[in-house]
Amino acid sequence: MRMPLSEASNPIKLLAVIGLLISPWFLTQVGIAILAPDKEIETMPSCELDSGNCAHLGGGETYRMDSSMATTVELNSSIVWDKLLDYIEDNGGEILVEITSQSSYYVHFVEKTPFWKFPDDIVISITDFSDSCVIEMHSHSRLGRGDIGVNPDRLNAIHETLFN
Known part of the structure; x- marks a missing residue:
């Protein structure tokens, strides 16, 4: 059974927020690697x-x-x-x-x-x-x-x- 994010501990929430914040950067790096080798x-x-x-x-x-x-x-x-x-x-x-x-x-x-x-x-x-x-x-x-x-x-x- 999965726990809703609202019930997750603070470290898990923090990791989720950090992951969302850095995902555009990672996607950009993948795009650069493909489009501009x-x-x-x-x-x-x-x-x-x-x-x-x-x-x-x-x-x-x-x-x-x-x-x-x-x-x-x-x-x-x-x-x-x-x-x-x-x-x-x-x-x-x-x-x-x-x-x-x-x-x-x-x-x-x-x-x-x-x-x-x-x-x-x-x-x-x-x-x-x-x-x-x-x-x-x-x-x-x-x-x-x-x-x-x-x-x-x-x-x-x-x-x-x-x-x-």
């Missing part, structure tokens, strides 16, 4: 002309970013690479693709939004020119039509990290 990006993507969930700086494809932002860093590329790796680690990024040669560095990594854990793909290319290097950056959200400014803000933060 990790896919490796091995070439620099570009943003669609009407995209509201993408930002790009450099490579002649600047989109939703200040086009006057510098893309040439007056530092040795190995210093810039180290700064980028520190940024990725500090922000909980997960590297999916990393391609290194003597004159270039390419990385595709994923950052997730803090609570809902929506995945965003970030692609950075650094090309070495002895005492300086040229960067190209791309960030896009896998789901949705808008990003509430997250992708331009992210690229601004990465730019600030690399140039300071």
Whole structure:
């Protein structure tokens, strides 16, 4: 015989309430896993002309970013690479693709939004020119039509990290 919830003890009621509160989060995580699985990006993507969930700086494809932002860093590329790796680690990024040669560095990594854990793909290319290097950056959200400014803000933060 089942006991009605009104007669259940306080811990059982508390567990029932907690379960109801977190179930939307779990359902969202299942949806994200199905609709937005990790896919490796091995070439620099570009943003669609009407995209509201993408930002790009450099490579002649600047989109939703200040086009006057510098893309040439007056530092040795190995210093810039180290700064980028520190940024990725500090922000909980997960590297999916990393391609290194003597004159270039390419990385595709994923950052997730803090609570809902929506995945965003970030692609950075650094090309070495002895005492300086040229960067190209791309960030896009896998789901949705808008990003509430997250992708331009992210690229601004990465730019600030690399140039300071």
